[in-house]
Amino acid sequence: MGKVYLVGAGPGDSWLTPSCVPGILKVADVVLYDKLIDESLLKNASEAELIYVGKAPNKHAMRQEEINKLLVELAKKHNIVVRLKGGDPFVLGRGDEECDYLLEHGIECRVIPAPTSATAVPACAGIPVTRRNLANTFAVATGRAAEGSKVPKYGEMLNVVDTLVVLMGVGKVKEITEDILTKHGDVPAAAIQEGCTKRQKVVLSMASNLAEVMERNGLEPPAILVFGKVVKWAWKRGLVRDVVEARF
Known part of the structure; x- marks a missing residue:
C-alpha cells in the first residue's frame, strides 16, 4: 500500500512553496494537481504521471468524490502519490475530506502545510x-x-x-x-x-x-x-x- 502526501503549494509564485515540496515531487509516482498560479512547480515532477483534477466555478475537471476514489486506487498501485493544492490543503481546500477518506481505506496520509x-x-x-x-x-x-x-x-x-x-x-x-x-x-x-x-x-x-x-x-x-x-x-x-x- 502506497503513501499519499497532501501537499500545499502556497499562494502565488513558488517562493512561498515549502522548501520540501520540490523534493517530494521529484520522487512521486503520480501527482494530482489543481490549477496553480505558478505551474513551474510541476517541472520538479518530471518523472511522475500528472493528472489535472482542478475545479473552477461551474467547471470541474473531476468531482471531489471521484478524486477521493482515484487517490485510493493510485495508492494501491504506486509507492508515492502526491495531491498538490494551491495555498494550504486544510484551509478551505477540502484536503481534510481527502485525508479522512484515505484513512478510512487504510492508506497512510501525510499533510504538508503551506501559507494560506x-x-x-x-x-x-x-x-x-x-x-x-x-x-x-x-x-x-x-x-x-x-x-x-x-x-x-x-x-x-x-x-x-x-x-x-x-x-x-x-x-x-x-x-x-x-x-x-x-x-x-x-x-x-x-x-x-x-x-x-x-x-x-x-x-x-x-x-x-x-x-x-x-x-x-x-x-x-x-x-x-x-x-x-x-x-x-x-x-x-x-x-x-x-x-x-x-x-x-
Whole structure:
C-alpha cells in the first residue's frame, strides 16, 4: 500500500512553496494537481504521471468524490502519490475530506502545510489582517459554499470579528457585499487578484462599491476579498501595493 502526501503549494509564485515540496515531487509516482498560479512547480515532477483534477466555478475537471476514489486506487498501485493544492490543503481546500477518506481505506496520509492565501495574499498587497488597537481578530470564509452547506453569514461575522477574508468570492461579490451592508453596514474593502505574484492587482473601495470597482477594472479569479478597517488604514499609511483604483 502506497503513501499519499497532501501537499500545499502556497499562494502565488513558488517562493512561498515549502522548501520540501520540490523534493517530494521529484520522487512521486503520480501527482494530482489543481490549477496553480505558478505551474513551474510541476517541472520538479518530471518523472511522475500528472493528472489535472482542478475545479473552477461551474467547471470541474473531476468531482471531489471521484478524486477521493482515484487517490485510493493510485495508492494501491504506486509507492508515492502526491495531491498538490494551491495555498494550504486544510484551509478551505477540502484536503481534510481527502485525508479522512484515505484513512478510512487504510492508506497512510501525510499533510504538508503551506501559507494560506487568506493571510499571505493580503500581506503581499500590504494589508495586515490584524492591527493593534484597530483589528484584534479576523475570520476566513468561503464565497462558494459546497452543495448542501450553509452560506456563510458574512455580515454577522463582521459583527463579531474585525477583519473578514473571503476566498473564492469573486463570482458572489454582489451577494456577499449585500449581506454585509444589510447585517453590518458599509465597511472598507479590497479585492486582490493573483496575489503574491508579479501580476498582482488590487482595488480598494467601500463594500457598497466593491462589485462595481472590480468589474470596471476587470478583476477575476483567482482573487480574494478583504473587509475591515485595516484596509483603509493600510491605504492611508501608504502600505498597499499594486493598486489600480482606490475609491473611498
